[in-house]
Amino acid sequence: MTRISITVDGVRYDDDVEARTLLVHHLRDRLGKVGTVVGCDTSNCGACTVLMAGDAVKSCNVLAVQADGTEIITIEGLAGGDGSLHPVQQAFHDRHALQCGFCTPGMILAAVDLLAENPDPSDAEIREGIEGNLCRCTGYQNIVRAVRDAASALRGAQVAEPASAVDGQMPGTPQAPPAVPSEPESVPVEAVPRPVP
Amino acid sequence: MTTVQERPAGEVGAARKRKEDARLITGRTMWTENITLPGMLHLAILRSPMAHARITRVDTSAALREPGVVTAFSGRDVADTQGSLPCAWPVTEDMVHPDHPPLAVDEVRHVGEAVAVVVARDRASAVDALAVIEVDYEPLPVVLDMEDALAEDARLVHADKGTNKAYTWVFDSGEAGTGQGVDAAFAGAEVVIKRRYIQQRLIPAFMEPRSVVVDPTGDQHTIWSATQIPHILRVMVALVTGTPEHKVRVVAPDVGGGFGGKLQVTAEELIAFMAAQRVGKPVKYTESRSDSLVSAHHGRDQIQDVELAARRDGTVLGLRVNLLANMGAYLGIVTPGVPLLGAFMYNAIYKFPAYRFVCTGVFTNTTTTDAYRGAGRPEATYAIERLMDELAVELDMDPVEVRRRNWIKHDEFPFDTVAGLTYDSGNYEAATDKALELFGYEALRAEQASRRESGDPVQLGIGVSTYTEMCGLAPSRVLGALRYAAGGWETASIRVLPTGKVEVVTGTSPHGQGHETAWSQIVADRLGVPFEDVEVLHGDTRTSHKGLDTYGSRSLAVGGIALVNACTKVIEKARPVAAHLLECDVSDLEFADGAFRVRGAPSDAAGKTIADCAFAVFAAHDMPDGVEPTIDADATYDPGNFSFPHGTHLCATEVDAETGRVTIRSYVAVDDVGRVINPSIVEGQVHGGVAQGIAQALFEEAVYDGEGNLLTGTFIDYTPPSAADLPDIVSDRTETPAPDHPLGAKGVGEAGTIASTPAVINAIVDALRPYGVSDIRMPATPERVWQALRGGARS
Ligand code: FES
Ligand code: FES
Numbered sequence: 001m002t003r004i005s006i007t008v009d010g011v012r013y014d015d016d017v018e019a020r021t022l023l024v025h026h027l028r029d030r031l032g033k034v035g036t037v038v039g040c041d042t043s044n045c046g047a048c049t050v051l052m053a054g055d056a057v058k059s060c061n062v063l064a065v066q067a068d069g070t071e072i073i074t075i076e077g078l079a080g081g082d083g084s085l086h087p088v089q090q091a092f093h094d095r096h097a098l099q100c101g102f103c104t105p106g107m108i109l110a111a112v113d114l115l116a117e118n119p120d121p122s123d124a125e126i127r128e129g130i131e132g133n134l135c136r137c138t139g140y141q142n143i144v145r146a147v148r149d150a151a152s153a154l155r156g157a158q159v160a161e162p163a164s165a166v167d168g169q170m171p172g173t174p175q176a177p178p179a180v181p182s183e184p185e186s187v188p189v190e191a192v193p194r195p196v197p
Numbered sequence: 198m199t200t201v202q203e204r205p206a207g208e209v210g211a212a213r214k215r216k217e218d219a220r221l222i223t224g225r226t227m228w229t230e231n232i233t234l235p236g237m238l239h240l241a242i243l244r245s246p247m248a249h250a251r252i253t254r255v256d257t258s259a260a261l262r263e264p265g266v267v268t269a270f271s272g273r274d275v276a277d278t279q280g281s282l283p284c285a286w287p288v289t290e291d292m293v294h295p296d297h298p299p300l301a302v303d304e305v306r307h308v309g310e311a312v313a314v315v316v317a318r319d320r321a322s323a324v325d326a327l328a329v330i331e332v333d334y335e336p337l338p339v340v341l342d343m344e345d346a347l348a349e350d351a352r353l354v355h356a357d358k359g360t361n362k363a364y365t366w367v368f369d370s371g372e373a374g375t376g377q378g379v380d381a382a383f384a385g386a387e388v389v390i391k392r393r394y395i396q397q398r399l400i401p402a403f404m405e406p407r408s409v410v411v412d413p414t415g416d417q418h419t420i421w422s423a424t425q426i427p428h429i430l431r432v433m434v435a436l437v438t439g440t441p442e443h444k445v446r447v448v449a450p451d452v453g454g455g456f457g458g459k460l461q462v463t464a465e466e467l468i469a470f471m472a473a474q475r476v477g478k479p480v481k482y483t484e485s486r487s488d489s490l491v492s493a494h495h496g497r498d499q500i501q502d503v504e505l506a507a508r509r510d511g512t513v514l515g516l517r518v519n520l521l522a523n524m525g526a527y528l529g530i531v532t533p534g535v536p537l538l539g540a541f542m543y544n545a546i547y548k549f550p551a552y553r554f555v556c557t558g559v560f561t562n563t564t565t566t567d568a569y570r571g572a573g574r575p576e577a578t579y580a581i582e583r584l585m586d587e588l589a590v591e592l593d594m595d596p597v598e599v600r601r602r603n604w605i606k607h608d609e610f611p612f613d614t615v616a617g618l619t620y621d622s623g624n625y626e627a628a629t630d631k632a633l634e635l636f637g638y639e640a641l642r643a644e645q646a647s648r649r650e651s652g653d654p655v656q657l658g659i660g661v662s663t664y665t666e667m668c669g670l671a672p673s674r675v676l677g678a679l680r681y682a683a684g685g686w687e688t689a690s691i692r693v694l695p696t697g698k699v700e701v702v703t704g705t706s707p708h709g710q711g712h713e714t715a716w717s718q719i720v721a722d723r724l725g726v727p728f729e730d731v732e733v734l735h736g737d738t739r740t741s742h743k744g745l746d747t748y749g750s751r752s753l754a755v756g757g758i759a760l761v762n763a764c765t766k767v768i769e770k771a772r773p774v775a776a777h778l779l780e781c782d783v784s785d786l787e788f789a790d791g792a793f794r795v796r797g798a799p800s801d802a803a804g805k806t807i808a809d810c811a812f813a814v815f816a817a818h819d820m821p822d823g824v825e826p827t828i829d830a831d832a833t834y835d836p837g838n839f840s841f842p843h844g845t846h847l848c849a850t851e852v853d854a855e856t857g858r859v860t861i862r863s864y865v866a867v868d869d870v871g872r873v874i875n876p877s878i879v880e881g882q883v884h885g886g887v888a889q890g891i892a893q894a895l896f897e898e899a900v901y902d903g904e905g906n907l908l909t910g911t912f913i914d915y916t917p918p919s920a921a922d923l924p925d926i927v928s929d930r931t932e933t934p935a936p937d938h939p940l941g942a943k944g945v946g947e948a949g950t951i952a953s954t955p956a957v958i959n960a961i962v963d964a965l966r967p968y969g970v971s972d973i974r975m976p977a978t979p980e981r982v983w984q985a986l987r988g989g990a991r992s
Contacts, residue, residue: 028231029319033224034224034226034228034230034231035223035224035225035226036224037228037230037405037453038230038406039404039405039406039486040485040486040911040912041485041486041487041911042486042487042911042912042913044911044912044913045404045486045912047404074224075222075223075224076223076224076225078223079223085222085223089222089223092218092222093214093215093218093219093222094214096214096215096877096878096880096881098218098221098222099454099709099710099711099881099885100403100404100405100451100452100453100454100708100709101217101218101220101221101222101226101451101453101709102228102403102404102405102453102454103404104221104222105224108222123925126920127919127920127921127923128920128921130919130920131919131920131921132919133919133920134404134912134917134919135404135920136402136403136404136454136456136885136889136917137404137454137709137881137885138881138884138885138888139884139885139886139887139888139889139923139926140884140888140919140920140923141884141923141925141926142880142881142884143920144920144925
């Protein structure tokens with residue numbers, strides 16, 4: 001057993017862990033951070049991605065002891081303390097970038113990391129950047145759109161996209177009824193502690 | 198089309214953002230693996246490393262001495278009580294139906310079969326203790342290839358059955374009276390195209406591994422499972438284990454994708470159930486990805502021998518299909534029926550008059566196959582769409598033109614097909630014209646010609662795929678005629694709460710499809726309540742006691758009608774209440790814009806809403822005589838027919854003749870799925886479906902070595918595509934309403950997967966035609982393409 005101290009989503013946890021314990025199991029089984037999930041046993045799927053010391057890591061590929069002294073942000077700690085979604089979360093919702101949602105926590109955190117390194121990625125760079133995260137549902141197209149939107153939002157420049165099929169208002173098909181007011185669209189999120197920057 | 202009611206203005210048709218997302222994007226999701234119960238123990242499963250062997254000895258005693266181990270047992274310990282995993286679709290009377298014990302008893306028949314289990318205080322202890330279980334195997338001969346398996350002196354997967362043939366199922370349009378005899382059609386043919394296509398074995402590869410928690414401590418035994426079919430699972434657990442059905446509760450919490458792969462009653466679910474009974478404590482099992490890839494059912498794996506007869510003007514006269522379908526080692530819940538779902542689709546959108554389909558199900562020492570997105574229809578569509586391209590080449594005709602000459606015209610619906618179905622509606626002309634325009638077909642053909650001319654080492658190929666499919670499993674009488682054990686109805690309940698909020702209980706079981714959002718849209722419009730005021734409940738047999746779950750693009754096509762009918766019943770039950778409140782006659786009332794008003798009154802006149810009526814029946818102080826104080830309603834709907842979405846997908850590939858590398862340059866999908874409830878969800882389904890079809894064409898294959906070891910047992914080897922592997926696609930729609938659906942909707946879950954595989958392969962083959970290549974095995978990896986180029990150039 002080794003004593004480790006890590007800060008997860010703004011809360012400090014001191015625990016004794018076995019040397020072989022993976023960070024993802026420590027997060028899930030010990031700290032109850034079940035928002036982070038496991039999709040494989042070969043470090044291929046990225047479902048377990050968290051931010052460790054600011055960088056995206058596959059938490060199934062890190063030993064808990066290696067995380068000692070670091071600060072970790074999981075999907076549960078990404079939204080603001082007031083419940084406001086992180087721009088990447090908001091963009092995933094707005095762009096229908098998730099279906100079953102199992103890949104989503106890892107995908108969102110991988111995207112957060114990507115945008116920290118490259119605030120204005122091309123579509124190809126987005127696709128390369130999230131290559132380590134598998135999604136079986138979406139075909140990735142809406143994920144790429146969401147990351148692109150989030151990049152604009154994070155840069156503070158609201159770049160309007162040309163009208164296309166993206167909003168489901170497909171050219172030539174009967175138009176959907178007038179857009180529903182956007183107000184009820186905001187996702188209610190329970191207050192979560194904001195991670196200390 | 199006249200029966201389609203006008204779409205009410207409002208929610209239906211709007212690209213509503215999903216209700217489901219709130220929890221999914223913040224990590225507040227209830228995956229089965231997240232469940233922890235007081236006293237819960239963990240299960241680990243020892244799996245067979247052999248593809249076929251006699252188990253001569255199993256000794257679990259050492260495991261019992263490991264720290265934290267509560268119990269350990271093998272198949273032999275439960276041989277008399279464990280029962281057999283169900284197959285609900287005995288497709289022929291004489292189908293060979295071997296026993297399928299959850300835990301192998303005397304023999305293992307594929308790598309990954311469960312042999313013994315350990316239950317321990319935590320997962321690590323359980324997994325560690327597996328290592329000290331001793332199993333002696335006596336190897337038996339392995340049979341992997343379907344044609345080998347059918348040979349005279351074949352080694353047998355089930356020796357006691359005396360054959361590896363599960364069944365032979367035949368459809369013949371001459372005999373069925375749905376068309377002519379196929380022999381005459383071939384005798385009169387000017388052109389016959391004969392091909393063999395291989396549908397490689399695929400793995401559904403849902404992202405959430407399967408997981409099950411069983412709690413035997415309550416009055417009901419509760420099973421949480423990452424399943425698509427909680428209702429079917431409940432019935433089956435009752436039947437297999439003898440537990441009274443009312444003592445079993447099944448919950449499918451948040452489920453992370455299925456694609457047919459979680460349409461199963463699994464060994465793991467029954468093993469966990471047995472283990473929990475044994476220890477009297479809650480037990481959890483979650484598979485690793487490696488376990489999942491080798492033990493969760495696989496899909497496809499068919500050999501298609503197909504023959505098309507035509508005249509030189511392009512008119513198709515008939516089709517013969519001879520299919521070998523790999524069952525794997527056992528029969529899963531619908532294993533034998535999967536190829537039959539394809540049997541009705543080989544004629545696709547075409548009018549040819551003669552058709553014969555013969556399917557033989559074959560046992561091999563491989564993981565059992567079963568439904569995977571499309572289930573039978575992608576295979577059928579692939580074969581016919583490949584053949585139509587070959588016919589076009591043979592006749593030196595444009596592949597779109599060949600299709601045009603044969604397809605059913607929009608004014609010919611409803612159309613009775615040679616396979617015995619009645620296609621409800623469609624407009625293949627409109628969808629194809631739109632796709633051609635969006636794709637820039639003529640310009641791409643011109644570019645292709647010039648690149649062929651100049652001998653460009655990177656050739657351009659254009660692939661056409663026109664498809665239809667059958668959604669909405671299924672009219673119960675059809676299922677009965679096909680010997681399926683259950684029906685195909687679906688159910689919905691609506692409860693209007695005293696404050697006017699609405700709970701909808703659906704028998705469908707979404708796992709990514711967005712039913713909570715789409716069903717809310719439908720109910721909001723029908724009852725005139727806000728979208729936000731509707732809560733959709735599903736996947737728990739305690740709240741949703743009845744249903745047939747989600748697969749086969751049936752949820753909206755069947756469950757959506759049950760939902761609309763339940764809404765109608767609510768309105769009818771509220772009507773006398775409203776009349777009483779408004780002190781008018783029932784016949785004077787009309788319900789519009791969410792309120793009952795006296796007919797002819799202005800729309801801003803005071804009326805009574807559903808919420809008003811809900812409160813009135815809650816208080817029940819002043820009810821009209823003889824009226825029950827409730828406006829809640831249930832509806833169960835059994836469809837009269839399938840619905841038939843269709844569309845045209847076009848793919849342009851660039852193929853590097855030097856390296857074999859294939860790049861998808863553009864992809865256009867025009868789908869006609871009838872009226873759309875939520876265009877953004879529909880588009881998402883198309884994207885994901887197309888991605889999985891492209892994955893079959895280019896990337897994925899489950900491969901066994903000669904001993905029956907799965908070589909693609911991790912994501913490293915199975916290679917599901919990442920974002921970097923897939924293109925953006927252009928997705929558009931035409932809308933031909935479903936005449937049998939009050940909302941005009943058809944179904945969209947599988948369309949993309951069905952359409953895209955032949956579009957991509959047709960495009961690759963089209964690029965390679967100048968080199969003499971006329972076919973390519975899937976997945977068309979660079980190596981395969983390169984090999985084809987070498988072989989093709991020689992031939
Ligand atoms: S669970 Fe970590 S990469 Fe798959
Ligand atoms: S949304 Fe299901 S795996 Fe990505």
